[in-house]
Amino acid sequence: xxxxxxxxxxxxxxxxxxxxxxxxxxxxxxxx
Amino acid sequence: xxxxxxxxxxxxxxxxxxxxxxxxxxxxxxxxxxxxxxxxxxxxxxxxxxxxxxxxxxxxxxxxxxxxxxxxxxxxxxxxxxxxxxxxxxxxxxxxxxxxxxxxxxxxxxxxxxx
Amino acid sequence: xxxxxxxxxxxxxxxxxxxxxxxxxxxxxxxxxxxxxxxxxxxxxxxxxxxxxxxxxxxxxxxxxxxxxxxxxxxxxxxxxxxxx
Numbered sequence: 001x002x003x004x005x006x007x008x009x010x011x012x013x014x015x016x017x018x019x020x021x022x023x024x025x026x027x028x029x030x031x032x
Numbered sequence: 033x034x035x036x037x038x039x040x041x042x043x044x045x046x047x048x049x050x051x052x053x054x055x056x057x058x059x060x061x062x063x064x065x066x067x068x069x070x071x072x073x074x075x076x077x078x079x080x081x082x083x084x085x086x087x088x089x090x091x092x093x094x095x096x097x098x099x100x101x102x103x104x105x106x107x108x109x110x111x112x113x114x115x116x117x118x119x120x121x122x123x124x125x126x127x128x129x130x131x132x133x134x135x136x137x138x139x140x141x142x143x144x145x146x147x
Numbered sequence: 148x149x150x151x152x153x154x155x156x157x158x159x160x161x162x163x164x165x166x167x168x169x170x171x172x173x174x175x176x177x178x179x180x181x182x183x184x185x186x187x188x189x190x191x192x193x194x195x196x197x198x199x200x201x202x203x204x205x206x207x208x209x210x211x212x213x214x215x216x217x218x219x220x221x222x223x224x225x226x227x228x229x230x231x232x
Contacts, residue, residue: 026145027114030146031217031220078183103207124228
């Protein structure tokens with residue numbers, strides 16, 4: 001249903017953002 | 033022939049406005065029979081809201097996809113550049129016999145993750 | 148194809164009228180009235196989720212530009228090391 005689709009996409013977007021934030025942190029550690 | 037086409041066009045226009053009128057009358061009748069009260073919306077409003085949320089979802093999904101793809105591509109570029117830079121620094125180290133301070137645990141973990 | 152578009156346009160309107168007709172008797176029976184209220188609740192819940200999704204996508208767009216800045220600065224660093232070499 002539409003509600004499930006929206007929930008799935010929301011979880012996906014959240015996961016991507018968490019991954020990207022940790023990726024940025026990791027990269028900054030290496031650039032120091 | 034021209035007259036026939038004009039006639040046909042008029043018929044389509046009339047059909048179109050008749051359909052609009054039927055839709056309007058139906059919605060008016062439903063709104064009259066189901067006056068909206070606190071928290072209770074009439075079926076017509078709900079039908080409109082339902083198609084609104086469907087198109088809003090499609091809009092957001094269309095916005096999400098390219099960003100996610102672009103993010104993946106940028107991350108790959110960062111990893112490639114980081115690894116190239118690390119390799120070059122190690123080569124420089126060898127060439128110049130320069131002893132750099134060893135990577136900290138945090139840096140080692142980060143390097144592994146980026147690999 | 149214009150005729151096809153015209154047919155789609157008319158069919159879409161007829162489809163809407165059919166949907167609205169099926170709603171006409173809705174709300175007379177108490178059970179259906181409950182269904183209607185439940186649908187209203189679901190629509191509200193989906194809208195809340197869509198608001199959160201929109202915020203998440205805005206956040207993702209910000210993250211995207213931070214990643215691009217990081218990538219640009221890293222490529223600068225690489226050029227410096229290459230120059231040093």
